[in-house]
Amino acid sequence: MRLGAVISLGLIALGAVMVLLPFVWLVSVSLKPHAEIFTTEVALLPTRPTLANYWTALTETDIPRYLLNGAIVTGSILVLQLAVTVPAAYAMAHRRFPGRRLMFGAVVAALLVPFHVTAIPIFLGFAQLRLLDTYAALILPFMASAFGLFLLRQAFSQIPAELIDAARVDGMSEMGIAWRIAFPLGMPTVIAFAIFSVTAHWNDLFWPLIATTDPGLATPPRGILFFRDQESGDDVGPLMAGATLITVPLILGFLLAQKRFTQGLANTGLKK
Template sequence: MAGAAVILLPFVWMLSLAFKPRDEIFSTSIQLLPSRLEWSNFIFALTETNIPLFLWNGTVVVLGILVFQVMFAVPCAYALTQRRFLARKLIFGLVMIALMVPFHVTAIPIFLGFAQVGILNTYWALILPFIPTAFGIFLFRQFFAQLPSDLFDAARVDGLSETAIVWRIAFPLALPAATAFAIFSVTTHWNDLFWPMIATTDPNLATPPRGILYFRDEESGDNVGPLMAAAFIVTAPLVILFLMAQRKFIQGLASGGIKG
């Protein structure tokens, strides 16, 4: 309970500031509950800056990343567990090594390559670097390793191709792992500020975290009330998503760690 309270305190304080009038925000006394609900903070956040556009950009980016990640990670993970070929262990070792390489190390080479190709300031610039996902391959590989080979052998006897086996048999069985991976992927890229700050300069392509930066006021400092209201609007979809998928998220993590 104490640990949960410490973790939740910043979110509770964010919600408190989002509903406080300006004079109470800068008050010297600490007051969790506002004396009145200041809905103008949310109105300002939704009207003075283009929060709906930022939310739309974030949705396009995270869904684009997730679809391509699943499209490539699932067949790769299936091949590493259910197919026998040379260098299979070596490839899986390279996947494990890739897990240890932070994205920040490769950000500058990727930026220079995108500049040469001319795709900076596009949705593709925000999506393409994250399509190869070592974590996704690892998570699905751990799940597929638990499935009996006889199941896939029977499908081959029935005449299914390997592609059909992946998407009609393996992937539906891996939905708990897919849910867990989807929550990790969406949360990571929805909250990412580092790469959008590098890859885009167009305000019309700003993702939610970068869009929040537009609340800065050079004369009086950050506009705290609307800033916290915008932060709440940006955070709420992730909280709702996790609460809806909580059970399958836990199942996916548990099933992915049983067998190596």
């Protein structure tokens, strides 16, 4: 094997270790008893593994409720985003109307604006509408996605115009073409966008932290904060166990969809 290949593989392996080490440490600490966590010796693996931290996380805090809230919020956001984005992306890809290029430019420009810039006006508006501390406050600000619109527009643009014209000749409506032809053909890109969307909103702490105060509405990252102990600081073992329980669904979901995820990015021209 050539020296260059060895160096490349070594750098890749080093990068993989640096990325995976925090996750390994997370699981390791979650399996350690309290006495092993607060010690002067650093051990990657627990000497006496225990599930006590997971029991504490599941019984002393409402982790199942936080996971359910996360599923409700992220699932609702994704459904609304697709309901808005699929027809809009189809229209921008296969309909001709005045201002079409300008609108696409506005979508690209919107990608440059972080949500934090608009958070305060949204918060004030929701306060006036008395929607704070509700599921609506966690869901509605994200029902439209500029990133999703850009991604799906790129994918739908690759559908042959002849196929769209044939569907129109057969009498299919534009909305029918969007959902019955463009949507299935763009499924790999839809899955890629779904992974981006679910990951971003499952892990989001910023907006749930300012939009809700009710523990019953806490999403997983917000729920982790309830492990805080005012007398002794953070209860590290159950904290790591809770973080593991919250992280595992995302990892499993990505592993199951990674082939479609890569294919979806390739279909949009984002992968070289």
